[in-house]
Amino acid sequence: xxxxxxxxxxxxxxxxxxxxxxxxxxxxxxxxxxxxxxxxxxxxxxxxxxxxxxxxxxxxxxxxxxxxxxxxxxxxxxxxxxxxxxxxxxxxxxxxxxxxxxxxxxx
Amino acid sequence: xxxxxxxxxxxxxxxxxxxxxxxxxxxxxxxxxxxxxxxxxxxxxxxxxxxxxxxxxxxxxxxxxxxxxxxxxxxxxxxxxxxxxxxxxxxxxxxxxxxxxxxxxxxxxxxxxxxxxxxxxxxxxxxxxxxxxxxxxxxxxxxxxxxxxxxxxxxxx
Numbered sequence: 624x625x626x627x628x629x630x631x632x633x634x635x636x637x638x639x640x641x642x643x644x645x646x647x648x649x650x651x652x653x654x655x656x657x658x659x660x661x662x663x664x665x666x667x668x669x670x671x672x673x674x675x676x677x678x679x680x681x682x683x684x685x686x687x688x689x690x691x692x693x694x695x696x697x698x699x700x701x702x703x704x705x706x707x708x709x710x711x712x713x714x715x716x717x718x719x720x721x722x723x724x725x726x727x728x729x730x
Numbered sequence: 731x732x733x734x735x736x737x738x739x740x741x742x743x744x745x746x747x748x749x750x751x752x753x754x755x756x757x758x759x760x761x762x763x764x765x766x767x768x769x770x771x772x773x774x775x776x777x778x779x780x781x782x783x784x785x786x787x788x789x790x791x792x793x794x795x796x797x798x799x800x801x802x803x804x805x806x807x808x809x810x811x812x813x814x815x816x817x818x819x820x821x822x823x824x825x826x827x828x829x830x831x832x833x834x835x836x837x838x839x840x841x842x843x844x845x846x847x848x849x850x851x852x853x854x855x856x857x858x859x860x861x862x863x864x865x866x867x868x869x870x871x872x873x874x875x876x877x878x879x880x881x882x883x884x885x886x887x
Binding site for chain 2: 650651652653654656676680683684686687690691709712713716717719720723729
C-alpha cells in the first residue's frame, strides 16, 4: 500500500514518473488520467493495488469497529457486511477509471 | 511484558512507579503506552483515512462527467481555503513541481514566472499577504502555494 501511495503521488499528482517528456499537464486531470492508463502495465498495477486496498479496508473497518467496541452479538454480522460492502464499493469505484480508459469508454 | 517471577524485583517496582507517575502527569502518554490506547488511536485515524478514500473515490468518478468537470474540481482542491487562511507559499511548494525539479537541476531558483510580482517566490521574499493581492492568482496561476506539492516537498528535500 505504501509503495502504491508513493508511486501514485509521483505519477498522477507530480507527473514525475510514467509520462513522456511534457506529457503531464498540471491540473489537466482528465487528459493526464487518459494518458496514464493508456500504459497497460500501469493500469494493471493500479487495479492490483486497489485489490489490496479492498482487502485492507475489509479487515481494517471491521477491526476498528471492534476496537471501539461497537460490535455486539446481534449486530456483528451486519457490521462485517458493512465493512465488506465499503471495501467492495471503493474497489469498484476506483477501478472503474482504469477499466474505462482501457476499454475506450473514456478517451 | 514483565515475567511474573520478577514481580518483586527492584527494577520492576521502579518501572511500575515510573509508569504510575507518568500516568498521573501525562495521561495521553499513559494512554499511548497501553495496547488498547494504540488501537484506539489507530481506529480513529482509520476512520479519517476511510473518509479520505471514499471522498477520493467520489472525486475520481467526476471523470465520467467529462474533462471540464474533473479539471475544475482539481483546481478547486488546489485552491480551497487558501485566501481564507491567508496562506503564503512554502519555499518548496510549487504547483508546477515537475518543471521546477527539472529546471532546478539546471539552475537553482525554479521557473521564471515564480519571481514575477505576486507569485510564489516574489511573495515569499516581500512577505506580501495573500489577501493583499488576490489578483495575483490570475496573473500567475500555477505558481501559487498549493496543497498537493507540499506533500512532495517531503520527498524532494
